[in-house]
Amino acid sequence: MSEKNLVTAVRDALHDELAADDRVVLLGEDVGNRGGVFRVSAGWMEEFGEDRIIDTPLAESGIVGVAIGMAMHGMLPVAEIQFADFIFPAFDQIVSEAARIRYRSNGDFSCPLVIRTPCGGGIHGALYHSQSIEAFFAHVPGLKVVMPSTPFDAAGLLRSALRDPDPVLFLEHKKAYRAVTGDVPDGPYEVPIGLADVKREGDALTCVSYGYTLHICLEAAGRLAQEDGIEVEVVDVRTLAPLDMVTILDSVRRTSKAMVVYEDNRTYGAGAEIAATIAEEAMDDLDAAIVRLGGPDIPAMPFAAPLEHFFMDPEPDHIYRRMRELALA
Amino acid sequence: MSEKNLVTAVRDALHDELAADDRVVLLGEDVGNRGGVFRVSAGWMEEFGEDRIIDTPLAESGIVGVAIGMAMHGMLPVAEIQFADFIFPAFDQIVSEAARIRYRSNGDFSCPLVIRTPCGGGIHGALYHSQSIEAFFAHVPGLKVVMPSTPFDAAGLLRSALRDPDPVLFLEHKKAYRAVTGDVPDGPYEVPIGLADVKREGDALTCVSYGYTLHICLEAAGRLAQEDGIEVEVVDVRTLAPLDMVTILDSVRRTSKAMVVYEDNRTYGAGAEIAATIAEEAMDDLDAAIVRLGGPDIPAMPFAAPLEHFFMDPEPDHIYRRMRELALA
Amino acid sequence: MSTRVAQPLHETLGLTSDDLLAMYRIVLTARLLDEASLRQNRMGRAPFVVPAEGHEACQVGTAWAMRKGVDVWLPYYRDTAVVLTAGMTPYELFLGIFAKADDPSSGGRQMPSHWGCKRLGIITSSSPIATQLPHASGIAYAMKYRGEEAVVAAWFGDGATSEGDWHEALNFAGIHKLPVIFVCENNHYAISVPQAKQMAVQDVATRAEGYGFPGVVVDGNDVLACYAAMKTARERALAGEGPTLIECKTYRFLGHTSDDDDKTYRTRDEVAEARGHDPVEVFSTYLADHGVLDTHGADELRTQVKEEIDVAIATAWDAPDPTPESAMRHVFAEEPA
Amino acid sequence: MSTRVAQPLHETLGLTSDDLLAMYRIVLTARLLDEASLRQNRMGRAPFVVPAEGHEACQVGTAWAMRKGVDVWLPYYRDTAVVLTAGMTPYELFLGIFAKADDPSSGGRQMPSHWGCKRLGIITSSSPIATQLPHASGIAYAMKYRGEEAVVAAWFGDGATSEGDWHEALNFAGIHKLPVIFVCENNHYAISVPQAKQMAVQDVATRAEGYGFPGVVVDGNDVLACYAAMKTARERALAGEGPTLIECKTYRFLGHTSDDDDKTYRTRDEVAEARGHDPVEVFSTYLADHGVLDTHGADELRTQVKEEIDVAIATAWDAPDPTPESAMRHVFAEEPA
Numbered sequence A, B: 001m002s003e004k005n006l007v008t009a010v011r012d013a014l015h016d017e018l019a020a021d022d023r024v025v026l027l028g029e030d031v032g033n034r035g036g037v038f039r040v041s042a043g044w045m046e047e048f049g050e051d052r053i054i055d056t057p058l059a060e061s062g063i064v065g066v067a068i069g070m071a072m073h074g075m076l077p078v079a080e081i082q083f084a085d086f087i088f089p090a091f092d093q094i095v096s097e098a099a100r101i102r103y104r105s106n107g108d109f110s111c112p113l114v115i116r117t118p119c120g121g122g123i124h125g126a127l128y129h130s131q132s133i134e135a136f137f138a139h140v141p142g143l144k145v146v147m148p149s150t151p152f153d154a155a156g157l158l159r160s161a162l163r164d165p166d167p168v169l170f171l172e173h174k175k176a177y178r179a180v181t182g183d184v185p186d187g188p189y190e191v192p193i194g195l196a197d198v199k200r201e202g203d204a205l206t207c208v209s210y211g212y213t214l215h216i217c218l219e220a221a222g223r224l225a226q227e228d229g230i231e232v233e234v235v236d237v238r239t240l241a242p243l244d245m246v247t248i249l250d251s252v253r254r255t256s257k258a259m260v261v262y263e264d265n266r267t268y269g270a271g272a273e274i275a276a277t278i279a280e281e282a283m284d285d286l287d288a289a290i291v292r293l294g295g296p297d298i299p300a301m302p303f304a305a306p307l308e309h310f311f312m313d314p315e316p317d318h319i320y321r322r323m324r325e326l327a328l329a
Numbered sequence C, D: 001m002s003t004r005v006a007q008p009l010h011e012t013l014g015l016t017s018d019d020l021l022a023m024y025r026i027v028l029t030a031r032l033l034d035e036a037s038l039r040q041n042r043m044g045r046a047p048f049v050v051p052a053e054g055h056e057a058c059q060v061g062t063a064w065a066m067r068k069g070v071d072v073w074l075p076y077y078r079d080t081a082v083v084l085t086a087g088m089t090p091y092e093l094f095l096g097i098f099a100k101a102d103d104p105s106s107g108g109r110q111m112p113s114h115w116g117c118k119r120l121g122i123i124t125s126s127s128p129i130a131t132q133l134p135h136a137s138g139i140a141y142a143m144k145y146r147g148e149e150a151v152v153a154a155w156f157g158d159g160a161t162s163e164g165d166w167h168e169a170l171n172f173a174g175i176h177k178l179p180v181i182f183v184c185e186n187n188h189y190a191i192s193v194p195q196a197k198q199m200a201v202q203d204v205a206t207r208a209e210g211y212g213f214p215g216v217v218v219d220g221n222d223v224l225a226c227y228a229a230m231k232t233a234r235e236r237a238l239a240g241e242g243p244t245l246i247e248c249k250t251y252r253f254l255g256h257t258s259d260d261d262d263k264t265y266r267t268r269d270e271v272a273e274a275r276g277h278d279p280v281e282v283f284s285t286y287l288a289d290h291g292v293l294d295t296h297g298a299d300e301l302r303t304q305v306k307e308e309i310d311v312a313i314a315t316a317w318d319a320p321d322p323t324p325e326s327a328m329r330h331v332f333a334e335e336p337a
């Protein structure tokens, strides 16, 4: 066991995979000499060679498209998109190509590709270095979408992603990169894709979240326990697609109250699917209306500190307050 | 009043706008001599000139990007994407550019752009000429997303879209193009963007839908009235973004039962937002769990007739049967 | 090897009479297959078909230089004759046209002509134009990385050159000097959009220089010229010298697909003038001139191929449809049973 | 007008001494503004700044040929000196750097250097690289359509040339012979990625031919060479002859942004060698050589500019922040109150 932050857990796991299997390559902008803008691959170009740590041209569609070709010809590419906000030029290659290759070929071809990208806000990234992108991709049949909230899950899920025979979009929250630390086993282990995880047990209500927001929920739950003696169960979605509604519904049925919290713009966000499914499947078990908290429906966080803060926390402690309200309802 | 089908209503409205205002131009692949693959602009190149009916290179990002430039310089471009399935290369221009121009410039610039595209399946279009795309775009702050289900709404909403100071994605269901006909006033009129519409009144339950699927719902409601004496209220969403939950909630509160039906892949589809909001806002008014019906989570319809049919109607009359079930629940 | 005077071109290129006959058989098969599939379309048995008529020589010429079982193919929807050269049979093609369960490309899930077959090295393809080009570069990268003695070829139309993906793919291939050949079948139209509205240049090949590799223009009606260009490009790729962009000037004799009416955008005179250089005729004349195939032999071949196609159609038509529930399969890898 | 022997270059180009002084003032302002903003960054008052150092001459040289109030500007984030030439003031720039409510570009919503100002004809810009290029072509189309006597210019880096949007924009502009000028500030790096991994060619300008218009290479350290190229391009555009691609060879002296550490990917020797051709020095030498500005005058100017910047910083720092709730505004047009 070692204590690490999330970005270090990602780095170490990826490093081990590169060392263990030369079908694995990393390609993206500035992954070479610069070691990536978050230093994930610092020193790897020397260690693994220029043909495995590939500085690409500034062209996201090309990065993903080339990686798809590699994946169809015996390699295990990890495509890095420098910021999630810049994945949109590659939307067509991801949605129309990577996600469709198995289906359209009736199972003849497969595309074992991992796309890693740092997402989310709260780091003064302004409109184009702060966005949440999971809702766009979780809707795509044929694509898996993973978003770990802890270093343990990050390393374990990344290994699973690399062993997955289908394309996986691996989302790393930038604020969690250094802000979130935790124990990580030294040996290799996997966290299966497609399973949610109860990160805190409780009986008063079920709070479903993921990514960095999960930690704000855990904090609020901790405060509620301390100050009000209320125990909130916090479920980490971990995998947006395929979505593990079994774990979520099981918790909701036990606590009889549900809230869903996410950083992304609220309307048509990923939390809508979770809330809708709870409503369809567990309405009779609910003691109160579902509460859904998402970001305001404005382009992701403006730059000026007061504006960015407004996006993350439109009213002081809004997650804590809504959690308390629901628990007491 | 004249009776027309949906594609004719679109054509006539667009024609009048072109004739009335020379800031309006149409650009896209094959819109010129070919008159578009659905013949919307047949004859217009001669009528309005090559500089207003612009055959573009085969490049969707360029089409939208160029149209954005035009929109920022005094023109009112209508960009046609030949099939909705081919809009993905333009995802970045639509989401990062068109939808952000007003917000990022703090209101200094605007982007009065209409993007028209034929979407949806049931016309043997196979995986790449059948997709529903509304869920991807309705989630984007700064973008309006409209999807008329009748010729009347199509013409009225298209006029509103052209007068809107912000970008509007205008979705035209290919199966509705010729299958759906209705009365359309001869003079100009507008249908406001952002209002849902009760297409059939009833008290037994509220069925929320849009696009071609709305007509299957209306058919089912008609059959229920005839065969079972059950009156279902059918609400046409019409505008996916901004979403008119007031009209929808008002209906649900009256009928106390809700179902949401859409053609797109079910999971993380647009219906999730509608169902989730009903659950949050009207749970106490509901007499039964919300029913949500979406397409199977497979890439949009395969080509072979049995497979396409399976997508549209996985079990015989599945919409009618679920509607009846809910009404009797 | 020095070239003797009057040595026929095909011999210069290392092609035997048998090679020529095999090539011609494919050219003819493609042509007759087009006619047959359009008949099926008119009969209401094939909702959608894509004719290749006019492109046969440039398709077979370029494809013939590929090494089967080794090289990798990324054809586009018009490439009937490319996939025939790669090893697909008329029967397999009609399984696709009739959307049958055993269609090797997609089991009837995709429109006809959306080729793919792992066994033959034909990469699965989609409808969005030009998306296969970055894949071609990626596969070529993998070949180089793995030290394979092989090349990749990707075919596409003039319209495809306008997509961003085209640019990004060629740029990547040029930077890494990848063993990939880009073949443009320039028929001067993208559906109805004429070349002058697609690009401001006469030759797509002009663009290659900007990616740091050669671009060549060949007469797409001349099967041997196409073969020669491809052979050189393949040798260059294998030698580690990088990509080549080959532009074949060709013409599409029929509508874009069975859904198109080309009278809206082309004069009949223009089409007639292009038919004056019919690549099938050009090839058969060459064969006759060089004593490879006389009129009698040609007629016999035509009868044979026609028969093969008729049998293919009859057998494919009777093949089973996919079952409705099978639509749910292969979204993700299936758990081993 | 015939050129007299020994006529100074600037006169040949129609520039007066006053013009040169005005240009030099902007070059110097950009340089000193960089230094000042990096100081603000180290002081913790500016979380993020983008230095232009090294690019000043090519920015001012190209921008000076534009006609203010008529032409349209699409600069990218490094173009401090372009927007100064277009009419933005140091005060306005610091409003952006400090993310103040009155920042003309975005009211503090975007990162600094994401320029935009309708009044000045500077089109709002974003972070995704190369997206402004299709806009430039669209605006140029609108100008032509509306019969305006004006041009559009878009600036971008060498990295931007790899994006699909770059290709699609240039292709469209070439087809319609639009009045647009594409200016590449080639500093040989995209963050850390060297030109050799960005493209297989020496000169970006090589690519212009493939779009049917001229590409020219100029020394980006030579403000007059850049001006001359731009002037010619503008005349060409106004004459209806279409676009030009101008490539300015330049170098970025500092890190990519205040967040970057360029030591990971460039040797200090390389940077020092580039600094040997500092465009500010080159320009001031020209001015001294031609008796336009002597050392004393230069020192005075520097003091003036410094003062202006200091005042700008002090005033901008005290300007009001945006209010939190204002974050909800301008997603869509607001109803007239």
Ligand SMILES: Cc1ncc(C[n+]2csc(CCOP(=O)(O)OP(=O)(O)O)c2C)c(N)n1
Pocket (backbone or CB within 6 Å): B029, B058, B060, B082, B086, B089, C078, C127, C128, C129, C156, C157, C158, C159, C160, C161, C185, C187, C189, C190, C191, C252, C256
């Ligand atoms: C991304 C995308 N946009 C549009 C289309 C519709 N479309 C299909 S084929 C075609 C024209 C292609 O022309 P070209 O590349 O010249 O090939 P050709 O058909 O002439 O052989 C178009 C516009 C598409 N399939 N994909």
Ligand SMILES: Cc1ncc(C[n+]2csc(CCOP(=O)(O)OP(=O)(O)O)c2C)c(N)n1
Pocket (backbone or CB within 6 Å): A029, A058, A060, A082, A086, A089, D078, D127, D128, D129, D156, D157, D158, D159, D160, D161, D185, D187, D189, D190, D191, D252, D256
């Ligand atoms: C689409 C997109 N991908 C990646 C980035 C991250 N990024 C910002 S600047 C930059 C390098 C740009 O280099 P270049 O165009 O040469 O301009 P320079 O900074 O050298 O002036 C990159 C990769 C981005 N902003 N947008």
Ligand SMILES: [Mg+2]
Pocket (backbone or CB within 6 Å): C157, C158, C159, C185, C186, C187, C188, C189, C190, C191
């Ligand atoms: Mg063509």
Ligand SMILES: [Mg+2]
Pocket (backbone or CB within 6 Å): D157, D158, D159, D185, D186, D187, D188, D189, D190, D191
């Ligand atoms: Mg650069």
